[in-house]
Amino acid sequence: MRVGVVTFPGTLDDHDAARAVRYAGGQAISLWHGEADLHDVDGVILPGGFSYGDYLRCGAIARFSPIMSAIVPAAERGLPVLGICNGFQVLCESHLLPGALTRNVGLHFLCRDQEIEIVNNQSAWTNDFAANSRITIPLKNGEGSYQCDKKTLDDLERNGRVIARYVGVNPNGSMNAIAGITNEQGNVVGIMPHPEHAIDSLTGPSADGLAFFTSLVKSRV
Amino acid sequence: MMALDTVAVASATPDIKQPWRELGLKEDEYQRIREILGRRPTSSELAMYSVMWSEHCSYKSSKVHLRQFGEKAPKSAALLVGIGENAGVVDVGQGYAVTFKVESHNHPSFIEPYQGAATGVGGIVRDILTMGARPVAILDPLRFGAADALDTKRVLPGVVAGIGGYGNCIGVPTVGGEVVFDPSYIGNPLVNALCVGVMRHEDIKLAKASGAGNLVVLFGAKTGGDGIGGVSVLASETFDDKKPTKRPAVQVGDPFTEKVLIECSLEIFAADLVVGIQDLGGAGLSCATSELASAGTGGMRIELDRVPLRDAHLSPEEILMSESQERMCAIVPPEKIGRFLEICQRWDVVATVIGEVTSGSHLEITWHGDLIVDVPPRTVAHDGPVYNRPMKRPIDQEVLLQNNAESLPRPKTSKEIADAILDLVGSPNMADKSWITEQYDRYVQGNTIAAGPSDAALIRIDEQSFLGVAVATDCNGRFCALDPYQGTQLALAEAVRNVAVTGARPLALTNCLNFGSPEDPAVMWQFAESVRALADGALEMGLPVTGGNVSFYNQTGSTAILPTPVIGVLGVIDDVREAISYKFTGIKEFILLGETLEELSGGEWAHRQGHLGGIPPRVDLQRELSLANFMNAQRDYIAAAHDLSDGGLIIALIEMLLQSKTGAQISIHGDTFMHLFSESTGRVLLAVDPKDANYLVAQATQAGISTTRLGKSGGENLEITGVETLSMLHIREVNQRTIPELFSA
Numbered sequence: 001m002r003v004g005v006v007t008f009p010g011t012l013d014d015h016d017a018a019r020a021v022r023y024a025g026g027q028a029i030s031l032w033h034g035e036a037d038l039h040d041v042d043g044v045i046l047p048g049g050f051s052y053g054d055y056l057r058c059g060a061i062a063r064f065s066p067i068m069s070a071i072v073p074a075a076e077r078g079l080p081v082l083g084i085c086n087g088f089q090v091l092c093e094s095h096l097l098p099g100a101l102t103r104n105v106g107l108h109f110l111c112r113d114q115e116i117e118i119v120n121n122q123s124a125w126t127n128d129f130a131a132n133s134r135i136t137i138p139l140k141n142g143e144g145s146y147q148c149d150k151k152t153l154d155d156l157e158r159n160g161r162v163i164a165r166y167v168g169v170n171p172n173g174s175m176n177a178i179a180g181i182t183n184e185q186g187n188v189v190g191i192m193p194h195p196e197h198a199i200d201s202l203t204g205p206s207a208d209g210l211a212f213f214t215s216l217v218k219s220r221v
Numbered sequence: 222m223m224a225l226d227t228v229a230v231a232s233a234t235p236d237i238k239q240p241w242r243e244l245g246l247k248e249d250e251y252q253r254i255r256e257i258l259g260r261r262p263t264s265s266e267l268a269m270y271s272v273m274w275s276e277h278c279s280y281k282s283s284k285v286h287l288r289q290f291g292e293k294a295p296k297s298a299a300l301l302v303g304i305g306e307n308a309g310v311v312d313v314g315q316g317y318a319v320t321f322k323v324e325s326h327n328h329p330s331f332i333e334p335y336q337g338a339a340t341g342v343g344g345i346v347r348d349i350l351t352m353g354a355r356p357v358a359i360l361d362p363l364r365f366g367a368a369d370a371l372d373t374k375r376v377l378p379g380v381v382a383g384i385g386g387y388g389n390c391i392g393v394p395t396v397g398g399e400v401v402f403d404p405s406y407i408g409n410p411l412v413n414a415l416c417v418g419v420m421r422h423e424d425i426k427l428a429k430a431s432g433a434g435n436l437v438v439l440f441g442a443k444t445g446g447d448g449i450g451g452v453s454v455l456a457s458e459t460f461d462d463k464k465p466t467k468r469p470a471v472q473v474g475d476p477f478t479e480k481v482l483i484e485c486s487l488e489i490f491a492a493d494l495v496v497g498i499q500d501l502g503g504a505g506l507s508c509a510t511s512e513l514a515s516a517g518t519g520g521m522r523i524e525l526d527r528v529p530l531r532d533a534h535l536s537p538e539e540i541l542m543s544e545s546q547e548r549m550c551a552i553v554p555p556e557k558i559g560r561f562l563e564i565c566q567r568w569d570v571v572a573t574v575i576g577e578v579t580s581g582s583h584l585e586i587t588w589h590g591d592l593i594v595d596v597p598p599r600t601v602a603h604d605g606p607v608y609n610r611p612m613k614r615p616i617d618q619e620v621l622l623q624n625n626a627e628s629l630p631r632p633k634t635s636k637e638i639a640d641a642i643l644d645l646v647g648s649p650n651m652a653d654k655s656w657i658t659e660q661y662d663r664y665v666q667g668n669t670i671a672a673g674p675s676d677a678a679l680i681r682i683d684e685q686s687f688l689g690v691a692v693a694t695d696c697n698g699r700f701c702a703l704d705p706y707q708g709t710q711l712a713l714a715e716a717v718r719n720v721a722v723t724g725a726r727p728l729a730l731t732n733c734l735n736f737g738s739p740e741d742p743a744v745m746w747q748f749a750e751s752v753r754a755l756a757d758g759a760l761e762m763g764l765p766v767t768g769g770n771v772s773f774y775n776q777t778g779s780t781a782i783l784p785t786p787v788i789g790v791l792g793v794i795d796d797v798r799e800a801i802s803y804k805f806t807g808i809k810e811f812i813l814l815g816e817t818l819e820e821l822s823g824g825e826w827a828h829r830q831g832h833l834g835g836i837p838p839r840v841d842l843q844r845e846l847s848l849a850n851f852m853n854a855q856r857d858y859i860a861a862a863h864d865l866s867d868g869g870l871i872i873a874l875i876e877m878l879l880q881s882k883t884g885a886q887i888s889i890h891g892d893t894f895m896h897l898f899s900e901s902t903g904r905v906l907l908a909v910d911p912k913d914a915n916y917l918v919a920q921a922t923q924a925g926i927s928t929t930r931l932g933k934s935g936g937e938n939l940e941i942t943g944v945e946t947l948s949m950l951h952i953r954e955v956n957q958r959t960i961p962e963l964f965s966a
Contacts, residue, residue, distance in 0.1 A: 009477070009480075009481050009568065009569065010390075010477050010480055010481065012390075012391075012392035012480070012665050013392075013665060013667075015666065015667065016665070016666070016667040019667055019684075034567075049392065050390045050476075050477060050480070052477070053390070053475070053476075053477025053478075054477075055477070106965075108382070108385075108659075108660050109382075109385045109386070109389055109660045109661075109662070110659055110660070111389075111658075111659050111660070111661060111662050111663060111664065112655075112659050138664045140389075140662045140664060140665075142389075194664065196667075197664040197667060202670060202681075202797070202798060203664075203667055203668060203669060203670060203681065204664070204667075
């Protein structure tokens with residue numbers, strides 16, 4: 001199982017995403033923003049960070065990179081794509097997922113161990129979770145408040161496309177406490193907190209995040 | 222616009238009046254420059270000398286004292302690169318080398334808190350990068366005025382957002398530091414930043430320009446008009462219309478450029494393409510070119526007009542002094558320049574060959590072909606003025622020592638002691654700092670084993686062997702005000718103990734010495750005592766001082782800050798999985814290591830009473846060493862450990878209980894208040910499995926460390942003999958509300 005991990009200038013969690021893929025038993029393939037080449041990978045991770053400095057708007061410039069011109073059509077054809085944090089923002093800017101991530105309600109960057117509930121365990125990236133699992137993984141971002149119009153929100157809720165919700169106090173003002181969503185086919189997932197930083201309780205708050213990566217790796221063995 | 226002031230012009234017009242005074246030079250310093258050059262300096266040379274001979278760059282007031290770090294240096298096999306380079310480097314085993322250093326960005330952070338703090342982080346990270354290392358951790362020792370002061374509400378949120386804004390964006394975890402409030406820092410907040418970097422031994426890089434014909438390459442951000450301090454004076458003197466050019470004195474950071482610069486530089490290092498490298502920090506190109514040339518063979522020729530500019534109108538003097546951020550200067554052999562530029566292009570980093578190393582002994586800088594600088598670089602970079610400033614122990618120091626906190630009226634009844642506990646727990650210095658630390662990314666890079674509120678930050682540096690390093694910074698400025706010698710050794714002892722309680726072996730130390738004006742003999746006395754104490758202490762503990770930073774003039778009018786020599790200690794642990802945590806699960810027994818004496822002066826309780834006087838706690842560095850050895854040797858038997866410092870036993874216990882989400886039943890024999898609030902040093906609180914308690918007490922006794930068995934964890938209350946029972950829920954609420962109430966917008 002070959003999983004591509006994209007590096008944009010300003011990407012920060014690419015090494016962590018690659019480590020998570022390895023922990024899950026997959027092979028991490030480094031993908032460079034400047035090349036429109038997916039190197040025959042079976043899935044792609046857009047990691048966290050500040051792609052292109054997040055100037056203009058988070059993810060707005062990354063959307064136009066050569067690698068995204070390869071990822072968007074592949075995702076539309078069913079390639080599993082996981083966007084974490086900045087990667088989620090890039091997926092929204094690329095219209096692979098609806099809505100947008102806006103400034104946290106407190107207007108501060110927030111880094112804390114966050115409990116979330118996996119409310120859809122059918123997607124390409126969540127099928128290794130038991131139904132309604134509650135897990136604790138790091139949340140760390142300044143613009144993590146999920147927003148969309150009412151029609152989109154109804155659509156997401158009605159079709160089970162919300163994959164994870166914050167438990168307890170809503171940390172950033174996301175609508176319906178949404179922490180992550182998926183597309184209609186369930187192959188593209190965006191998640192704001194960081195599962196790749198919870199693959200080992202030595203360095204993370206838990207190893208709960210690993211199942212995002214095993215979900216993909218196990219499905220294709 | 223006036224004509225270019227070339228070397229030829231300077232030789233022909235010896236008597237022109239020059240603005241040396243406005244640039245901060247003394248008359249004899251200006252005369253010395255004329256002697257060195259045998260003529261008047263050109264305006265560009267004057268600009269270079271004035272910034273390089275400033276207190277900040279030349280250490281002219283501190284040099285005579287700092288020599289002790291060399292003279293008293295302990296023998297250490299671990300030291301790979303010592304004082305004088307961008308940062309010291311120590312051997313941590315398995316072929317790894319670690320570099321770490323603290324720097325201050327105090328004044329800019331007062332003027333513009335966000336950018337001041339952000340560029341402070343950026344600067345120290347580049348210092349570490351320059352050594353050839355990947356930056357892996359940032360710690361920020363911070364000091365602010367009274368927590369409820371109006372200006373603290375302006376400064377603190379900006380500083381915290383700036384540290385987060387920069388550190389989070391460059392992908393280096395911010396894992397520790399300190400936040401301390403004291404009225405003395407109003408108007409002079411301290412923003413210190415420590416960075417840790419990791420590399421293989423063979424990858425260590427030095428700031429040295431050697432090999433005639435090698436190219437000088439400037440890479441990173443373009444040069445702009447930001448961060449030009451004194452030069453605006455010069456510019457205003459040389460423009461015909463006499464209008465001062467107002468350049469912002471505080472630099473503006475771009476963390477995205479820094480992140481790219483980090484990755485680009487590490488790729489360049491890995492390909493072995495440079496023979497020397499220097500970052501551009503204070504004094505910009507003036508500093509980088511003169512230091513590189515001075516450390517090498519001396520000769521260098523620079524074509525200044527090749528420097529890529531953000532603002533085409535900058536004068537050569539301004540280009541030389543600009544402190545635009547995110548720039549590096551490398552010495553590259555001509556046969557490797559192709560590959561060097563290729564890597565820069567891949568990362569979209571602007572790289573320009575601006576000159577070359579020559580076989581001569583002068584640094585020559587031209588502007589469109591005209592020679593504007595022709596100096597022996599050593600005279601700029603290393604042979605600056607040295608002052609032996611007068612120092613005098615203040616007359617009222619004795620009065621201060623007599624007025625001790627031990628004779629203050631104390632809480633007596635169980636209710637009064639409980640109230641004193643709650644007051645301390647909710648006081649700004651002791652309150653929970655999550656509101657601040659949650660604005661920092663502590664997870665990025667995936668190697669953070671422990672971050673604040675842990676006593677020390679713990680970072681894994683090898684994923685296979687689990688080798689790791691522990692880092693802590695400490696200083697109690699009140700102790701230093703009472704007795705700068707003892708206070709400094711207390712800071713050293715505490716930083717060492719913070720590293721030791723994780724089970725790591727302390728290896729080396731660095732420092733950031735924040736003081737008032739060196740022109741005040743009382744401040745100079747504090748400084749001299751502090752340096753003497755640190756050099757003596759480092760020698761006694763066998764810890765090499767790998768570098769440091771001095772920040773003077775932290776003073777408003779005649780009121781100086783509390784002397785604040787922040788000490789950073791680095792330790793190594795062979796396997797981070799064996800590290801001791803600061804929190805535990807299950808029922809544990811508490812054992813106090815070390816002796817408790819009646820020592821309240823300079824402590825947190827006295828501070829809450831508005832009192833500062835008396836003799837600070839005694840310090841015994843040998844005892845600290847045996848404590849450190851004990852922690853390292855017994856780490857497998859200790860469930861959790863927490864250093865006792867500010868707030869004494871009661872605060873250490875409560876912090877551990879809050880982290881472990883439990884209560885405790887504690888028995889105190891003797892004077893309850895004194896045992897809970899004394900700040901005697903050399904003490905550690907252990908939480909151990911009840912079945913290991915006898916063993917550990919026996920081992921400690923054998924090591925000459927006194928022990929006190931305090932009681933057990935469990936339940937939802939804090940029950941202490943002689944103290945009214947407090948619910949942990951209430952304690953937590955009091956502890957957590959203070960900082961958000963003060964600083965949430």
